[in-house]
Amino acid sequence: MTFRVLDPTTEKAPPAGKLAPRLDTLEGKTIGFISNGKEGTKGFFKHLDQMLREEYGVAKVVNRTKSNYSAPADKRIVDEIKGWDAVVSGLGD
């Protein structure tokens, strides 16, 4: 007996974001950090901040924290992103 059965998935990839063009250098750039607010982000981003400035010549690091670590970043944070050259988004688990 042949069964003709149906695909249970959406069959289409979800609308996806696109990666921004990669930077040639971090020298003199502004980098944004978006933390989900969990405890583990504190030490990680502090260290990364120092590394980016001291070893890669990053000019400015902007730290932002989501108001809800289980939801997408707040609009006020997303609106700021266009002013940054790159973003590091981090989990703290």
Place this chain on the structure above:
Amino acid sequence: MQLASKTYEADSISAVQELYHSSGWTDGLPIVPPTADAVEACLDWAMMPPDQLIGIEPVRGLAITAEKLAINAVMAGCLPMHFPIVVTAWMAMMQDEFLLHGATASTGGCAVLVVLNGPIRLELGASGTFNALGNSDRATAVIGRAVRLCLINLMDVRPGVIDRSTLGHPGKFSYCLAEDEEDSSWLPLAEQRGVPKGASSVTVMAAGAPRQLMNEWTTKPEEILETFAAEMRANLRHYSIHPGNYALVIPKQLREHLQAAGWTKTDIATFIHERARIHRREWADVGKGAVVRDRGDSVYPAMERPDQLLVVAAGGPAGGFGAVIPPWLGNKSHAVTLPIGVCVDCEPPKK
């Protein structure tokens, strides 16, 4: 009826199973083959065309259609009469306040608890008595499973993909119960939450595993409810201090003592709101002293308001047991109640 989904051919029932398992389309258990006939029967029953948009998943913008829900419902074992409940549960889950993506992706590993109210329970044979939180009946088993299969296949809520649960819990196979309205003098949960009397409805809650308790040694409402409150305090200490929707499942033996004393669900919620709270310093008693800091005297209630408590009359007739069902993570997700089949612009599908 024109279905849009891709069709596969399989030579035997075991070939169907292997196709679905190997494609990652199951929860690990065998599925019912979703043939066009079975799927169309669900859509016919609900009077929905296949491309009816049930909602847009809010975070990734995924369109959820009736056809895809029906395919997964058939796979879960649903009959056509079960399908409107699956649709309504999904409509409820896609409300912003439910925070569907967060609740289903979180390391916290909650499941979607579905509570049925109204006359549809009787039509479906959804039992709110023996084994209410387990394998009580066919309807609740397949409806709960359908909700999960839809998550897996329509939102990629697969372990290690979107589902990042550390542990999860057994309710992620199926987590659906019906309220025992016939054997209770209380207002049904849905009516308590604003649905008109007599309307069938679905309540969804992002929920942890049930925590069972027992108190067979009193008839006093305050003492019975103190046991429930203590279990909630334990959750505040051991799991999460965030306030939100908790559900209490109260079976007949304990329920009768409360009802004999004239306690309503509102009275219960008021009492529980007062008693289910802890000081932050208590975290030091359970190994979490590191996060008490200088806020030891702060008081943390389990709910922000009494009406965040969902009281459900359900369970077998004997046994002084009850259950506390804690929220996934406080107020990050809110329980949503929707009536079934309430539609202002319905028309039958075009043949």
